Amino acid sequence: MRRNRIFAGLLAASLSVSLAACSSDEGTSTSASTSGTSAASSSEAFPVTIEHAFGSTTIESAPQRVATVAWSNHEVPLALGITPVGMERATWGDDDNDGVLPWVREKLDELGGEEPVLFDATDSLPFEEIANTRPDVILAAYSGMTREDYDQLSQIAPVVAYPELAWGTTLDQTIEMNSRALGKEAEGQALIDQINSDIATAMDNHPALRGSTPVFAFFDANDLSQVGVYTAVDPRVRFLLDSGFNEAEVLKSSGGSESFYEQLSAENPEQFDDVDFIITYGSDDEATNRATLEALQADPLLSRIPAIAEGRIVFLGDGPLAASATPSPLSIPWGVEDYFAKLEEALK
Numbered sequence: 001m002r003r004n005r006i007f008a009g010l011l012a013a014s015l016s017v018s019l020a021a022c023s024s025d026e027g028t029s030t031s032a033s034t035s036g037t038s039a040a041s042s043s044e045a046f047p048v049t050i051e052h053a054f055g056s057t058t059i060e061s062a063p064q065r066v067a068t069v070a071w072s073n074h075e076v077p078l079a080l081g082i083t084p085v086g087m088e089r090a091t092w093g094d095d096d097n098d099g100v101l102p103w104v105r106e107k108l109d110e111l112g113g114e115e116p117v118l119f120d121a122t123d124s125l126p127f128e129e130i131a132n133t134r135p136d137v138i139l140a141a142y143s144g145m146t147r148e149d150y151d152q153l154s155q156i157a158p159v160v161a162y163p164e165l166a167w168g169t170t171l172d173q174t175i176e177m178n179s180r181a182l183g184k185e186a187e188g189q190a191l192i193d194q195i196n197s198d199i200a201t202a203m204d205n206h207p208a209l210r211g212s213t214p215v216f217a218f219f220d221a222n223d224l225s226q227v228g229v230y231t232a233v234d235p236r237v238r239f240l241l242d243s244g245f246n247e248a249e250v251l252k253s254s255g256g257s258e259s260f261y262e263q264l265s266a267e268n269p270e271q272f273d274d275v276d277f278i279i280t281y282g283s284d285d286e287a288t289n290r291a292t293l294e295a296l297q298a299d300p301l302l303s304r305i306p307a308i309a310e311g312r313i314v315f316l317g318d319g320p321l322a323a324s325a326t327p328s329p330l331s332i333p334w335g336v337e338d339y340f341a342k343l344e345e346a347l348k
Contacts, residue, residue: 093323
């Protein structure tokens with residue numbers, strides 16, 4: 001991430017993460033294999049029709065070749081024992097630059113089989129790359145695809161798009177929709193239950209967090225007149241609220257927003273008075289984060305926000321732990337304990 005920005009490309013990182021044979025308009029030669037009998041889908045579940053923002057998609061039979069696009073959709077089949085034939089390359093939070101986040105690498109190694117094709121979706125969806133994997137279904141329940149993207153992908157295979165809002169799909173919805181498309185709805189619910197258990201255990205290990213009030217924010221060194229905040233539409237914030245954190249008043253006041261983030265004027269710092277701590281990305285370099293905090297504390301408006309004035313800011317950095325703050329089926333068991341431990345530091 002760029003060092004010349006106060007909170008180092010947070011919005012850009014978020015937006016980069018963010019940029020059916022049968023599908024209705026009411027409302028994209030390398031192989032990888034499933035692993036073992038646990039990967040077998042129930043043929044009795046098919047055909048299955050899934051409603052989404054662009055209408056509905058019918059999947060006639062159990063998919064044998066699963067492709068995914070966008071953030072974390074590939075983790076659902078992986079968690080359920082299925083290796084996708086193709087998935088998007090990780091471009092942020094990847095500490096070893098292999099295009100795969102560590103919790104995904106662990107699961108791929110566990111399942112064995114052929115490696116998925118890694119799609120390069122930096123600028124747009126690579127329709128030809130996706131088509132070359134010859135998928136039976138394309139999972140994108142958590143995504144920001146356009147109608148045009150959906151129509152093009154649907155010429156390749158049935159597509160599971162997001163239910164209502166771009167980048168507004170909850171973790172539970174992502175698991176439910178993608179697992180249903182695989183004929184593994186019961187296994188998907190069991191996965192949700194296990195994830196909820198992992199979260200509850202982590203909260204029990206850090207009781208000071210329960211009932212505290214965070215805001216997940218981003219700042220631009222070139223324009224400190226605004227504070228960017230992720231709304232409750234965004235899975236980062238929804239995860240915190242569902243885990244037992246309080247919703248800040250500033251988020252409640254934007255409760256009607258359909259965007260996953262909002263830009264708020266710094267001229268009203270009192271709107272952050274109830275915030276116990278601020279979460280942001282920042283840098284993996286402690287000196288850079290200290291300089292960032294000092295710059296914010298020197299600003300005449302931002303310094304009036306208690307969490308900034310008192311240094312209660314959590315810098316997640318730009319590595320895997322930061323990436324895990326956007327919750328996903330495999331990142332939660334991998335990193336929720338470390339994530340909550342880092343948040344708790346801000347309250348000490």
